[in-house]
Amino acid sequence: MACVPTVIKDLKNIFEELELDKKVVVSKMEITTPHCGAMNDKFHHNVDFYHLDAMIVIGHTRDFTELRPYTEP
Numbered sequence: 062m063a064c065v066p067t068v069i070k071d072l073k074n075i076f077e078e079l080e081l082d083k084k085v086v087v088s089k090m091e092i093t094t095p096h097c098g099a100m101n102d103k104f105h106h107n108v109d110f111y112h113l114d115a116m117i118v119i120g121h122t123r124d125f126t127e128l129r130p131y132t133e134p
Contacts, residue, residue, distance in 0.1 A: 071119045072111070086112040 076083045088110045096102035 068119060072115060075115065075118055080118060081115055086115045088112075 075081050090108050090110055092106045092108050093103050094106065096104055
């Protein structure tokens with residue numbers, strides 16, 4: 062399975078090569094998580110959510126045939 066830095070690098074290359082439009086396949090969301098400190102503080106995190114198309118392109122750029130034998134190289 063690909064590690065996170067590898068996937069991030071693949072996504073960066075896909076967007077630089079204009080294989081996908083980042084504005085179309087990335088949704089920026091804000092997530093609020095509770096903080097264990099005093100006063101019930103909350104942290105706000107900006108997170109990128111990627112459309113399935115971006116994940117499919119990564120799968121086709123890598124050789125995952127040993128994980129998914131039904132795919133063609």
